[in-house]
Amino acid sequence: MNSIDFEFVSGLLRRRAGIVLTADKTYLLESRLAPLARKEGLNSIDDLLQVVRARRDERLITALVDVMTTNETFFFRDKTPFELMADVVMPKMLEENRQNLRIWCAACSTGQEPYSLAMMLDDNPRLTGGRPVEIVATDISTRVLEKAKAGLYSQFEVQRGLPIQMLMKYFHQKDDLWQLSDRIRSKVTFKEFNLMEEPRAFGQFDVIFCRNVLIYFDAATKSKVLDNLSRIMRPNSYLLLGAAETVIGVTKKFEATKERRGLYQLTSQAASGAIRAA
Amino acid sequence: MKRCLIVDDSRVVRKVARRILEDLKFDTSEAADGAQALDHCRADMPDAVLLDWNMPVMNGIDFLRALRREPGGERPIVVFCTTENDMSHIAEAIRSGANEYIMKPFDSEIIESKFAEVGLV
Ligand SMILES: C[S@@+](CC[C@H](N)C(=O)[O-])C[C@H]1O[C@@H](n2cnc3c(N)ncnc32)[C@H](O)[C@@H]1O
Numbered sequence: 589m590n591s592i593d594f595e596f597v598s599g600l601l602r603r604r605a606g607i608v609l610t611a612d613k614t615y616l617l618e619s620r621l622a623p624l625a626r627k628e629g630l631n632s633i634d635d636l637l638q639v640v641r642a643r644r645d646e647r648l649i650t651a652l653v654d655v656m657t658t659n660e661t662f663f664f665r666d667k668t669p670f671e672l673m674a675d676v677v678m679p680k681m682l683e684e685n686r687q688n689l690r691i692w693c694a695a696c697s698t699g700q701e702p703y704s705l706a707m708m709l710d711d712n713p714r715l716t717g718g719r720p721v722e723i724v725a726t727d728i729s730t731r732v733l734e735k736a737k738a739g740l741y742s743q744f745e746v747q748r749g750l751p752i753q754m755l756m757k758y759f760h761q762k763d764d765l766w767q768l769s770d771r772i773r774s775k776v777t778f779k780e781f782n783l784m785e786e787p788r789a790f791g792q793f794d795v796i797f798c799r800n801v802l803i804y805f806d807a808a809t810k811s812k813v814l815d816n817l818s819r820i821m822r823p824n825s826y827l828l829l830g831a832a833e834t835v836i837g838v839t840k841k842f843e844a845t846k847e848r849r850g851l852y853q854l855t856s857q858a859a860s861g862a863i864r865a866a
Numbered sequence: 867m868k869r870c871l872i873v874d875d876s877r878v879v880r881k882v883a884r885r886i887l888e889d890l891k892f893d894t895s896e897a898a899d900g901a902q903a904l905d906h907c908r909a910d911m912p913d914a915v916l917l918d919w920n921m922p923v924m925n926g927i928d929f930l931r932a933l934r935r936e937p938g939g940e941r942p943i944v945v946f947c948t949t950e951n952d953m954s955h956i957a958e959a960i961r962s963g964a965n966e967y968i969m970k971p972f973d974s975e976i977i978e979s980k981f982a983e984v985g986l987v
Contacts, residue, residue, distance in 0.1 A: 662979075743951060743969050747976045751983050752967045756956060 589614055593637055597621070597652070600640075604653045605728055606784050606809040620655045654729045658804070661697040662748035664704045669797065669828045672851050674708065677795055677826050678715040684824065689721045692793045694783060694817070695801035696725035699736030699776070700749070703768060705797075706775040707758050724790060726781035733778050739768035783813050792822045800830035807838065814839040818858045827852040867893045868986065869910075873903040873926065874918040874947070879970075883916055883947070886974045890987050900924030904932055911938045914986055916977075917964070919948035919955070927962055934963040943984050947972060 597617060598609040609617065618633060625636040628648070640648055664670050681689055693702040702725035709716050727733055746755055746766045759766045781787065783801065796817055802810045817827065818841035827842055828851060829835070835842040841858035845851045870892040872883045880896045887894050895912070897903035901924040903915070915933070919926040926946065933939040943965045948955070951969040959967055965984045968976055981987045 744976070747968065747972075748979050752956065752960065752980075756953065756960065761953060 589618055589633065593633075596637065596641070597656075600649065601653060601656055602806075604649070604784070605657070605782065606805040606813070607653075607656065608804065608806045608809075609656070617656070621652070624651060624655045650730075654731050657727075657729045657732075659697040659729065659732050661700045661800070662745070663700045663750040663754075664708075665701065665749060665799070666831050667749075668831070668850055669799065670704060670708055672828065672848055673705065673795070674712065674715060676845075676848055676851060678709075680824070680826075681794060682715075682717050682719075686794060686822075687719065689716070689719055689795075690791065690793045690822075691721060691723045691795040692790065692797065693723065693725040694781075694787075694796060694798040696727050696732075696736060696778070697729075698732045698741075698745075699725065699739065699778070700741075700745070701725070701797060701799065702736075702776045702778075703739070703772060704749075706772050707754055710772060710775070711754070711757070721775075723776045724779065724793075725776050726779050726790075728780070728782045730780055733780060736776075737773075737778050739773045740765045741768070742766075783816075784809070787816055787820055790820065792820050794822050794825045796821065796825070796827045798827065798829060799833070802833050802838075803830065810838050815841055818842060818854055819861075821854055823859060824853070867891060868914060869893045869895070869912040870914040870916060870986075871895050871897060871903060871906055871912040871942075872916045873897045873900065873921070873929065874916075875899055875921040876918075879918070883977070886977050887916070889974065890978060890981065900926060900929030900932070903929050904936075907933055907936065907939065907942070912942055914981070915942050915944045916947050916968075917944055919946065919950045919959075927958065930959070930962050930964060943986055945980055945984065947977075 594611060594614055601607045601609055621633045621636060625633050628636060630636050640652060691705060696702050702723050706723055709721055740762065742765060746759065758769050758772050798817060814835065835852055841855060842852040843855045845853055870887050872880050872894055874880050875898050884894050895906065897906050899921040917926045930944055945966040945968060946959045946964050947968040947970060949970045956967050966980045968980050978987060
């Protein structure tokens with residue numbers, strides 16, 4: 589792929605999804621665009637880009653952004669965030685007697701993250717004290733959302749991070765795949781959402797999981813996304829990021845909590861702003 | 867160093883599992899069926915057992931039940947690793963005292979994830 593094509597596609601990705609692709613990722617671009625070209629009945633990546641340029645076909649541009657997302661995920665990824673939920677966040681919510689608990693997984697990929705939360709809360713009723721919890725899960729990719737909604741996972745996927753007791757309790761076999769029970773699936777609402785957009789329409793949240801997605805963005809986009817999140821946090825709410833992500837040097841709206849690593853809350857300045865805005 | 871006994875009638879599977887477990891810093895030993903494995907455990911109880919189901923002489927589930935009746939046999943963490951991949955086998959294994967269950971084919975990532983699940987890594 590020549591540098592003009594690379595600039596074209598990486599520019600498109602950056603504008604549409606905030607995703608930064610450096611020139612050393614040309615191989616990645618090629619390996620993802622070639623199957624898309626074939627699927628569209630086109631002979632080559634050149635032809636594909638020609639069509640995108642000439643027609644500005646929204647459906648095709650969306651498909652192109654979709655194939656360029658990295659959707660790596662697994663159940664109970666990194667464990668720590670789920671321990672933080674059980675040890676710190678949920679006890680705090682109960683202590684404050686918070687009603688209508690709302691959790692948002694802001695880049696949920698194929699659903700393992702919100703489903704891990706749903707299973708964990710179902711498995712430990714003391715965590716919620718019987719309160720209903722709403723879990724909203726969003727992603728920019730409609731391809732991963734379809735898979736997430738179906739709740740169907742391969743044998744490989746159900747063996748990454750998922751304890752066997754959870755498999756026995758919440759899944760059943762469906763041909764070669766494993767399907768999550770209707771009961772757990774019904775606890776998560778999946779919606780398409782691009783983090784480059786304003787999330788206010790989703791309402792306010794007590795907990796936001798925004799994990800392993802900021803890593804793909806440049807500093808300005810990270811900061812904008814976190815600003816947006818800060819405006820839809822209920823007072824004293826929690827933000828959880830991926831293991832390689834931080835707010836330090838990125839935003840003044842969030843700060844790490846004193847108790848535990850990996851757990852973030854609004855800074856007092858952002859919190860007073862949030863109350864004014866609400 | 868934690869010790870893991872690898873029980874499988876396939877030499878190839880044992881070799882693959884051995885490589886992965888040695889990378890995870892386990893001291894490994896091998897047995898080709900349940901009876902050999904039981905002898906091994908009586909002489910030298912390991913910290914963990916990676917256990918196939920279908921084997922000649924004594925199969926994995928019979929070995930597991932026998933192991934759990936041995937003095938000190940409740941201690942090792944037993945992880946099944948088998949092509950049996952249906953819910954009834956999984957349930958029977960867990961009822962009989964297995965701690966985790968791997969459905970073949972496996973790779974290093976699955977072994978590591980499952981061993982982490984039961985606190986071995
Ligand atoms: C690596 S996955 C992380 C999944 C999960 N949160 C986890 O930590 O395992 C990153 C996800 O972010 C999504 N994504 C990338 N850019 C996005 C954007 N601008 N808006 C919403 N989602 C985006 C991708 O589609 C992908 O599914």
